[in-house]
Amino acid sequence: MNVGKYDLNDTAIKQFDPQKQEIALSTEDLQVYYGNKHAFFDGNLQFERYKITALIGASGSGKSTFLRSLNRMNDDVATVTGKILYRGIDINSKNINLYEMRKQIGMVFQRPNPFSKSIKENITFALKENGIKDKQKLDEIVEKSLRGAALWDEVKDDLDKSALALSGGQQQRLCIARAIAMGPDILLMDEPCSALDPISTLKVEETMLELKKKYTIIIVTHNMQQASRASDYTAFFHMGHVIEYDQTKRLFTNPTTQAAEDYISGNFG
Numbered sequence: 307m308n309v310g311k312y313d314l315n316d317t318a319i320k321q322f323d324p325q326k327q328e329i330a331l332s333t334e335d336l337q338v339y340y341g342n343k344h345a346f347f348d349g350n351l352q353f354e355r356y357k358i359t360a361l362i363g364a365s366g367s368g369k370s371t372f373l374r375s376l377n378r379m380n381d382d383v384a385t386v387t388g389k390i391l392y393r394g395i396d397i398n399s400k401n402i403n404l405y406e407m408r409k410q411i412g413m414v415f416q417r418p419n420p421f422s423k424s425i426k427e428n429i430t431f432a433l434k435e436n437g438i439k440d441k442q443k444l445d446e447i448v449e450k451s452l453r454g455a456a457l458w459d460e461v462k463d464d465l466d467k468s469a470l471a472l473s474g475g476q477q478q479r480l481c482i483a484r485a486i487a488m489g490p491d492i493l494l495m496d497e498p499c500s501a502l503d504p505i506s507t508l509k510v511e512e513t514m515l516e517l518k519k520k521y522t523i524i525i526v527t528h529n530m531q532q533a534s535r536a537s538d539y540t541a542f543f544h545m546g547h548v549i550e551y552d553q554t555k556r557l558f559t560n561p562t563t564q565a566a567e568d569y570i571s572g573n574f575g
């Protein structure tokens with residue numbers, strides 16, 4: 307199918323070898339509709355465990371739509387068909403406990419959104435709701451999560467101060483700490499650095515590189531340098547289709563499809 311300059315059937319999608327790579331999450335024939343609008347088509351993607359996968363593409367190409375579907379954040383606004391396979395279970399089916407599933411597949415949003423509470427309470431709030439009451443256990447998780455998000459050294463003496471007094475970059479790392487405190491397996495990140503200055507962005511990227519030792523990360527980014535610096539794999543989206551998906555190094559140096567080549571070289575349109 308040709309739309310504008312590009313043939314949307316001209317795709318190159320990496321498939322993994324399950325004997326060689328462990329797949330943390332995969333989608334089969336994922337389609338997303340907002341009312342009558344078909345916003346995402348034919349998503350058959352696999353995500354390798356303990357890797358960072360970047361989703362790139364022009365504004366409106368369907369990256370967030372796809373990402374938000376992966377832990378059912380789109381349930382209220384969209385119809386999502388097809389399968390999302392996590393540990394052998396289709397989490398896009400009706401009988402899934404969304405709350406439990408999102409403990410495994412957490413999300414960090416575009417704008418830092420800490421609660422208007424202390425730094426510590428931002429992390430302990432959901433844990434307490436989950437029945438963890440032991441003070442020592444909570445303190446341990448607070449420290450471990452803040453260390454995991456590379457924030458501990460900056461805030462360890464201010465844990466009772468308001469999270470809203472932190473800088474934007476620190477707030478975003480606090481949101482990462484809050485997400486990892488729940489002990490997830492996969493972290494979905496929707497442009498986590500778009501509201502941050504370049505130094506905070508690099509700090510979050512360094513944090514991601516540390517986090518991938520324990521978590522599988524899927525990140526939407528508009529920042530091509532960020533995708534090429536921080537990710538192992540990249541999926542290029544165009545008009546609701548995944549056009550090319552490969553190792554980041556390969557996709558950025560030797561793309562297969564015309565659309566990806568034009569996008570990466572800045573001649574897109």
Ligand SMILES: Nc1ncnc2c1ncn2[C@@H]1O[C@H](COP(=O)(O)OP(=O)(O)OP(=O)(O)O)[C@@H](O)[C@H]1O
Binds near residue numbers: 340363368
């Ligand atoms: N809640 C919604 N209701 C209706 N249409 C929507 C909704 N959210 C997104 N869309 C449409 O779906 C398409 C894909 O949007 P999406 O936000 O997924 O793209 P994106 O690649 O993430 O864009 P951006 O980089 O600008 O965030 C667009 O045409 C958008 O207008």
